[in-house]
Amino acid sequence: MSTQNIKAIDAIQEAQKIAFAPFVFQATVSLRNLGVFDLIFQHRKKGGITIEDIAKTLSISTYGIGVLLEIAESSNIVSQDDNKKFSLTTIGYFLAYNETVNVNINFTQDVCYKGLYHLEEAIKTQQPSGLKELGDWSTIYEGLSKLQPKIQQSWFEFDHHYSDDVFQEALETVFRTNPKVIYDVGANTGKFAISGSKYSDDVSIKMVDLPGQLKIALDNVEKAGFKNRVTHHEIDWLSENPTLPKGADTIWMSQFLDCFSEDEILTILKACANAVKDDGEILIMETFTDRQKFDNAKFILEATSLYFTVMANGNSKMYPAEVFLQLIDKAGLQLKEDIAVGEYHTILVCKKK
Numbered sequence: 353m354s355t356q357n358i359k360a361i362d363a364i365q366e367a368q369k370i371a372f373a374p375f376v377f378q379a380t381v382s383l384r385n386l387g388v389f390d391l392i393f394q395h396r397k398k399g400g401i402t403i404e405d406i407a408k409t410l411s412i413s414t415y416g417i418g419v420l421l422e423i424a425e426s427s428n429i430v431s432q433d434d435n436k437k438f439s440l441t442t443i444g445y446f447l448a449y450n451e452t453v454n455v456n457i458n459f460t461q462d463v464c465y466k467g468l469y470h471l472e473e474a475i476k477t478q479q480p481s482g483l484k485e486l487g488d489w490s491t492i493y494e495g496l497s498k499l500q501p502k503i504q505q506s507w508f509e510f511d512h513h514y515s516d517d518v519f520q521e522a523l524e525t526v527f528r529t530n531p532k533v534i535y536d537v538g539a540n541t542g543k544f545a546i547s548g549s550k551y552s553d554d555v556s557i558k559m560v561d562l563p564g565q566l567k568i569a570l571d572n573v574e575k576a577g578f579k580n581r582v583t584h585h586e587i588d589w590l591s592e593n594p595t596l597p598k599g600a601d602t603i604w605m606s607q608f609l610d611c612f613s614e615d616e617i618l619t620i621l622k623a624c625a626n627a628v629k630d631d632g633e634i635l636i637m638e639t640f641t642d643r644q645k646f647d648n649a650k651f652i653l654e655a656t657s658l659y660f661t662v663m664a665n666g667n668s669k670m671y672p673a674e675v676f677l678q679l680i681d682k683a684g685l686q687l688k689e690d691i692a693v694g695e696y697h698t699i700l701v702c703k704k705k
């Protein structure tokens with residue numbers, strides 16, 4: 353439907369949906385968490401289930417189930433037949449059971465919801481004004497290792513969900529030159545260090561991150577049995593003149609540079625250019641906004657940008673690839689390969705000029 357030709361009656365309906373979007377979102381979270389979606393789904397072959405039976409089975413008032421299902425019906429999440437029995441629509445089914453949708457719901461609810469209230473302030477001040485809802489840190493990365501368990505779980509699930517599926521394909525790209533020393537910049541939980549160490553018996557991986565993150569990553573590496581081949585380097589990229597030790601065959605940065613502003617990315621790329629061997633490679637894996645085939649993927653990235661604005665650091669975003677290509681050039685690097693991985697990711701392979 354072209355938004356230019358939308359009828360006024362439809363446009364006001366869309367505008368009202370936006371006006372009350374948080375109500376629909378919270379109703380959805382409640383319906384999912386209270387087990388209402390599951391119960392309706394279990395009754396799909398029996399022609400659905402009434403409000404009274406849902407209320408009785410879940411020991412919740414008919415009033416409570418009623419108000420939730422009313423707005424869910426108007427939002428096309430459930431439908432009701434002539435016998436007042438409810439079924440999930442396809443939208444309802446995705447809200448209840450699609451993994452990506454649920455990872456996004458948990459991230460929105462647990463990490464971002466309260467903080468989003470402060471978006472306007474974050475835009476004005478260029479500070480992550482919503483972060484105070486989670487803790488007293490200047491960026492969310494300082495606090496990642498100290499987040500409350502449920503919030504931390506939703507953060508990590510969101511982060512990992514968008515890289516897990518392409519990891520195997522990405523490893524094949526990283527190891528196609530048989531590197532012996534890899535730096536994983538933005539090592540996070542050590543997931544790459546562990547899978548890379550499994551992939552090759554003679555690689556040594558240096559994890560680079562903030563101290564709090566490295567502690568979690570080192571624990572995971574030790575548990576996985578790779579302590580002898582994984583080293584670490586503590587860094588705060590926002591400090592004065594951050595540097596990396598020299599000597600990397602490959603520097604790997606996955607979903608990392610989007611955590612920084614363009615100026616900060618340039619600083620990081622220059623430090624990488626200094627640290628990598630003359631014939632080494634710098635690999636950047638990102639989900640770029642201008643490389644998405646599906647509108648809903650682009651929409652997720654745009655929402656993620658607002659998370660950076662209000663919760664993470666106040667000055668970074670999901671970028672189009674063209675911004676990175678200019679920064680790569682400015683940092684004294686040249687693009688050698690531009691590889692599409694999976695449905696959403698791109699790996700930019702860079703070398704020294």
Ligand SMILES: C[S@@+](CC[C@H](N)C(=O)[O-])C[C@H]1O[C@@H](n2cnc3c(N)ncnc32)[C@H](O)[C@@H]1O
Pocket residue numbers: 493496511512515537538539540541543560561562565587588589590605606607608611
């Ligand atoms: C989105 S996560 C990276 C995810 C991981 N590489 C992956 O592919 O799943 C970003 C990482 O950057 C690190 N980071 C953010 N700000 C940083 C800073 N100022 N200095 C060092 N590391 C930082 C965070 O601690 C976090 O581990």
